[in-house]
Amino acid sequence: MATETGRSRVGRYGEEFRELFSETWLGYALILPATILLAAIIVYPTLRGIQLAFFEASLLNPNQQTFVGLEHFGTMLSDSVFRTALWQTVLLTSVAVTIQYFLGLSLAVVLKEKVPGISFFRSISMVSWVLPIIVMVILFRFLVQVGFGPVNVIFGQLGLPTKYWFGDPDMAFPMIVLMHVWRNVPFYAIALMASMNSIPETQYEAAQLDGAGPLQRFRHVTLPQISYVSMIMIVLHVIFTFNNFDIVYLSTGGGPLGNTEVLATYVYKTAFETYALGYAASMGVVMLVIMLVFTTVYVKLEDTG
């Protein structure tokens, strides 16, 4: 009797162990294809890119690489185009993300109201977010054409100066900010709205009983509870804006007079138009380091605060 139970217990443990073992392997097997793809096409090139930053290499003859150590990073310090691009990237990212967040928050506040037809508004507000970037760029370039672009036609009728804003050294940069804002506000709005909707109604009622008005309730009930989604949205968009290439490249190409040059376009041009792979890679590494530091510090601050 006793031996029988003992044996069956051993058998059962054995079976459980085998099941657990095979489950672990099945878990690995299922995630393997995605992991291989990412490792081969993202992780490996990133590591090679970091390595390349310490070499001199030309796109014309990429297999001939000479080790130059930290030379590229020294070159950067005296490269005025790089410094301008770095400053403009940081400026673009901070200005665009700030405006996006506040506009997204305002849109979220109205989109969460349950007025008739609101779900229709929720959907169509996302159109600018799904458009191809090249379509957005063509649209904005059309809007500000002199003579027939609708914005300039209206400006002309109001007696305001008309100009092809993308070609104006002072206005091209604000136009880039505007496109970043236009494209991404809906994403913030929908995410923040969903986060607001998940706050239990009872918390608002409790706050109201304590005498809190709508503004106070927004500040003390809504804002703290959407801080997690806010953080995710801000981190995502800082990364997106900082690394974004096509919006600038397709609309101004970095001009006029380099006034809209950002790191992504400068790295691309250095690699694929002047063929200096090593120098381009070293600037890419700087971008990577800045984003790593930003994300780590921001997430830490958010966790402790």
Place this chain on the structure above:
Amino acid sequence: MATETDAATRSGTGMSLSDRVDAWLDEDMSVRRAIAVYAVLGVFMSFLLVPVIYMVLVTFTGREFLYSSQLIPALSDLTIENYEQVLSRGAFQSYFVNSVVIASSTTALTLTVGTFAGYSLSRFDYPGHDSLLVAFLGTQMLPYVLILIPFFLLMFTLNLINTHIGIVIAHSVIATPLATWLLKGYFDDIPESLDEAAKMDGCSQLDILVRVILPLSIPGIAVAGFYTFTVSWNDFLLVSVLSQTSATRTLPLGLQLFQSQNQVAWHLVLTAAAVTMAPVILLFALVQKWVVEGLGSGGMKGV
């Protein structure tokens, strides 16, 4: 507290601005509130939507109207001539076909690997589980322009430059991390008791995925599929490096060449742009309800 507020309201003095706004909003004025909501919505929509609608309207007018300083077309200005011209261009047709082939293949490949990976992350526990998830999402932080240089060399070595398959692989890799995360979120929402029940009935793990999990995650698959399709359809950067001839050129690249070659043919450039955005807009119309919901529930949950 209540008496304080009452006193303040009655006297009307000594109130801070925010208290006064609160007092005004607190009154039950649903009609006024609704009007305010619609007014704000109107401002946002005219900023976000009117430009797009206006662009589409202009593509249905002739060249003369477009280059005039008129803003509103008369009924007699309307024509589909631009569309006839753009759609009959051989180059445009072939870019369209390339875009469809590449975006659909990318979606199929990404959904397959993403479903397996998402299922693995949702239902299995093994050493390295959490770090794999973080690593997947971490790849989204890398600057593509840095990856692009060695990536180009790698594709060159593999003879995948200027091939459809090379572009499909590149697009799939870009879309896989977020698609996996989205799918994992939806799978997490399906109670594990259903898995247990299916296991009792003799289903294997893969049966559970195919017969229990997938049918219940149609919205998640639709959202992840839409996201992937859009990433591939909209991509310019990767295609600009991987595509060298018109045989692999997709619409965004074709459109960029078109707008620089035809500086003056705005009526055709705008029409080509409208055709380029049409498929993603149509797909979005199909899945919009799930996208709006999904960003709230499945997608935005903690890692």
